Amino acid sequence: MKLNLRSVDLNLLPVFDAIMEAGQLSLAATRLGMSQPAISAALQRLRHTLDDELFIRTRQGMEPTPRARELHQQLAPQLTLLRDTLDPKGRFDPATSERRFTLISVDYFEVVVLPPLLARIQKQAPGVMLEVVTASDQMNEQLKKGHADMAIDAFVHDDDRLQRQVMLEEKLVVVARKAHPVFKGRCSKKQFLEAQHVVLPDRNRRLPLDQILNAPGWQRRTGARVTQFSSMLATAAGSDMIATVPERLARHYARPMGLQIMTFPVDVPPVPIYVVWPPALERDPAHRWLRQQLAHTLKAL
Template sequence: MKLNLRSVDLNLLPVFSAIMDAGQLSRAAESLGMSQPAISAALQRLRHTFGDDLFVRTHQGMTPTPRARELYDQLGPQLLALRETLDPGNRFDPGTSQRVFRLVSVDYFEMVILPPLLARVRNQAPNVMLEVSPATDAMVDQLHKTQVDLAIDAFVQEEDRLQRQVLLEEGLVVVARQGHPVLKGRCSKKQFLNAEHVVLPDRNRRLPLDQILDAPGWQRRTGARVTQFASMLATAAGSDMIATVPERLARHYAAPLNLQVLPFPVPLPPVPVYMLWSPALDQDPAHRWLRQQLHDTLAGL
């Protein structure tokens, strides 16, 4: 049976959006200037209207049901467009905005992309803040709830409800300290396999490098496992271990850390680095501005 639009109280839709964004009734109530009992009552009316629980209370907060996620993906862009249409003062002005943009990524982003991005942002938006957190397994859920604005990651998220774009393609190279006892300007397959490697934790996803290393005869010797690219570079610089890292990262820090940058022993396809975000933010003027700043920054790298 089709939903009778005359039975839908449109005043409930901002409440639904606020609960999705906040993940908790108390935070949603605070964001809307409502009491928590009023939010709870509105949620009950929403459940009755759509014939679904919409949110299930868990130890992590109010977890949306599949029906709630579907509604949010469809209604989010329309609600943002409606706000902009009805409230022209809500349009984004970089020169006066004090918005905090929240991003999640590995430290490659902070070491390579963030410095020039901040320089570009500061020229246009002196009071805008960028807050970067480590990428975790909760990243997709955070994006859906718009608790974060963007994720920057080399791993494709198998999640059709997220928007995505390729920001750049990154090559992989081998780094070793200057004066390494074996590696001097090149790295053969035999040298690569005989060396000890400093590596990152396995994120259970596949990159071109993983396909090479899983092939017969390509088992490398792991000497240390660390949590960040910065630690990989520091370990390679201070020991005889080697590391396989993104080329832009390696070349940026080779001179300060006294590292050699060597081609990988065999050709590797470049690794795409993706930008991911919620469809609910796709038409948000501030969000579109931030995405454009990222594209413009990377055009100069």
């Protein structure tokens, strides 16, 4: 049975957020301009409402329970958004904001895009935090339910309830270890099909490459299936298997891993990299600012 929101005093949520952030009741009380007895009483009401201890008193302060951590992960971005929305100034100030953004993506984003994006953000908004969670087939539902602010991925389902924009196109290349007995800087169709490949799991979606690989005479031999792009590259570097990966990612790892980068044996259309977000955040000043920072970062890659 779902919790009836009418039975929850929403004024308790900022108290919960303050205790999580401060780690001490006295400090949380100071931040909220409340007395410590009032904070303690609010915590007791929260414990009763949610049927969880929420915080355990220790020598180091108030230690959150697993339930409290889970709640805070979901509630903190929504409380920040609510504060920004109700701000009478009606604006977002990056220099003072402590907004937390949750982004859904794969390790391609974490390796290629996240470092320069964070470098750009830290100069303008030192208090802003980014959290990246792994992309899955539940991505659209996560966005629509408010569990994430945006997703960056090549795999996008059509959904009228979400906004999306192509912000980058990525070329696919073939990589193999430099001392590979067959590949010497070039990759023919025959060599490609005879080699063993390390691949990613099938996410029930299709890229331009999949259209080629599903055509007659293009069935590749799968030697290993791994969970991340970085694992594909490591496997190719340590074996005679080859991998087809985004060019920017290949160039990032080629020298340290001892990989050679080869053009795909036939022309493959570039892969569009999408940014997807819920319409509810379309006009949110903070979200708009983050999309702008992401666009500038991708343009410079």
